[in-house]
Amino acid sequence: MSGDRGVSTVLDVAVCLLLISAGVVALYSATPPSGRSGSIDATDAAALLAASTVRVDYRLPPGTVGAGRPRSRAVRGTAASLLADAAVVDARGNRTPTFVVRVQAAVRLLLRRLSGAVDVVARVGTTTGSADRITVGPSPPPGVDVDAATISVGNVTILVRTWSR
């Protein structure tokens, strides 16, 4: 009889250990992740775009300036304001493509200093078509957690999305 009791005790302890192990596994699997490590918040990225200053040098297309006047221009402002200007220029179809391209390059250089992946889309008005917007950075891949924030500059809305690589 004591032998049966011994076997029963071992079984009881084994079941108890099993339950405790399951508890530990559940504890770790249920613990929420501590944020999207390695990626900047979209709010912080938007604040950086709104406050950081950049200088853009560009050339006006031939025929748009009078004789004897310099074609090279330099403009300085916050990344967000220049992006808004570039979006408006692009939407109007004005013949100043270098300005848009240079602004995109300057913002791309700015975003490169941030950790994680950042995508910026500047859109004029409330249009949803792809024609009236300019983008900097790749679109987030499907299936990743994306953080988003927007900045309004005049009638231009700048969408900032961040995610972990």
Next chain:
Amino acid sequence: MPRWSVRRGQVEPLAALAAVFVLGVALGSYTLAYDAAIPGAPQRDPARPALKRVLTVLRPDGVVRPARLDRARDPIPDVFRANVSVRVGNTTWAVGPRPPTDADAATRTVPVRVAPGTVRPGHVEVQVWR
């Protein structure tokens, strides 16, 4: 036939002792696992709230001013020692004693005014220890 026995309820002493020992170890391990898995209490992660407080001093209008570093440690409780640094590219401004290697640290990317009218992305790091 007797319905009871003098040995009823008894277990081999060795098995009973082993069972108590194993269960004690298991419950102790669970306690350690719980302690490690559950997000820490604020006093175990002091750098994050300290960074939040430091930023209220450093950037009153959304842009960090390195010149305000002298007052950056004011909102950090006196029980902690702290080092606050602002880094933009290769330039670093810092205040506070040299932190030990096990100091709790928190970093955030923020706009920093490096000159009048010039704002660059930078990093504010707060390291706290007792």
